[in-house]
Amino acid sequence: MSSDDLKILADEAASCTACVLAETRTNVVFGAGGSDADLMFIGEAPGRNEDLEGEPFVGAAGRLLDRLADEVGIARDDVYIANVLKCRPPGNRDPREEEITACKGYLAQQIKLIDPAVVMTLGNFASKLLLKTTTGITRLRGTAYPWWGRFVVPTFHPAAALRGGERVLNDMREDFALACRILDESPVDEPADPRSEHSEPTPQPTSLQETAQLEFFA
Ligand code: URA
Numbered sequence: 001m002s003s004d005d006l007k008i009l010a011d012e013a014a015s016c017t018a019c020v021l022a023e024t025r026t027n028v029v030f031g032a033g034g035s036d037a038d039l040m041f042i043g044e045a046p047g048r049n050e051d052l053e054g055e056p057f058v059g060a061a062g063r064l065l066d067r068l069a070d071e072v073g074i075a076r077d078d079v080y081i082a083n084v085l086k087c088r089p090p091g092n093r094d095p096r097e098e099e100i101t102a103c104k105g106y107l108a109q110q111i112k113l114i115d116p117a118v119v120m121t122l123g124n125f126a127s128k129l130l131l132k133t134t135t136g137i138t139r140l141r142g143t144a145y146p147w148w149g150r151f152v153v154p155t156f157h158p159a160a161a162l163r164g165g166e167r168v169l170n171d172m173r174e175d176f177a178l179a180c181r182i183l184d185e186s187p188v189d190e191p192a193d194p195r196s197e198h199s200e201p202t203p204q205p206t207s208l209q210e211t212a213q214l215e216f217f218a
Helices: 003-014 048-053 060-071 097-114 124-131 158-164 166-185 208-217
Strands: 039-043 079-083 118-122 145-147 150-155
Touching: 003 097, 039 097, 039 124, 060 158, 060 166, 079 097, 097 124, 097 208, 118 124, 118 166, 124 145, 124 150, 124 208, 150 166, 158 166
Parallel strands: 039 079, 039 118, 118 150
Antiparallel strands: 145 150
16 A cells, blocks of 8 residues: 555544544644554554654553563564544543544544554454444453454553553453464455455445445444
């Protein structure tokens, strides 16, 4: 994929006013990493540090994420990192339904452009959005789910490991190892063919973002 397309999308997001978070954000935190990454992490929403710096996962949770990835031989440059929401909810409150709805076209388009073999969803919000489920992360994790020609591997949010200690951390280590096993086995440049898994007719989209959104999150 062309990194120009990602840049165009990032520029679009930078002036987004689709929800109330535009009024309180310092920066839009679009995403960061390799545009050809085979592994993508999806978190929840920027926190205070991320809002100030405009980069995802630069605080304590990010350092833990880097450490877990490093333990299985993955460097930050080898992954793409994004969030469900691109703007910080005030006081780090939970994302609201209408904010997720307003923002998910960006995420869908990022996934489509980067086309990773494995997506690790970090915590409840990302996992429930991609897997279209109300099941919580504790029950979802530990399994790789086939998803639009790739795999989703849900795991805890690193902030949960900062609070929850060694047990949560060990579960996350298992999930990272699972993601790595899939990456090691996955054929390079295998074309994703979502149509073979999802044969329902899709409504007519009006923009690139909406195209991806209708595919993944409709
Ligand atoms: N938590 C998230 O979910 N995303 C970030 O970018 C930082 C903290």
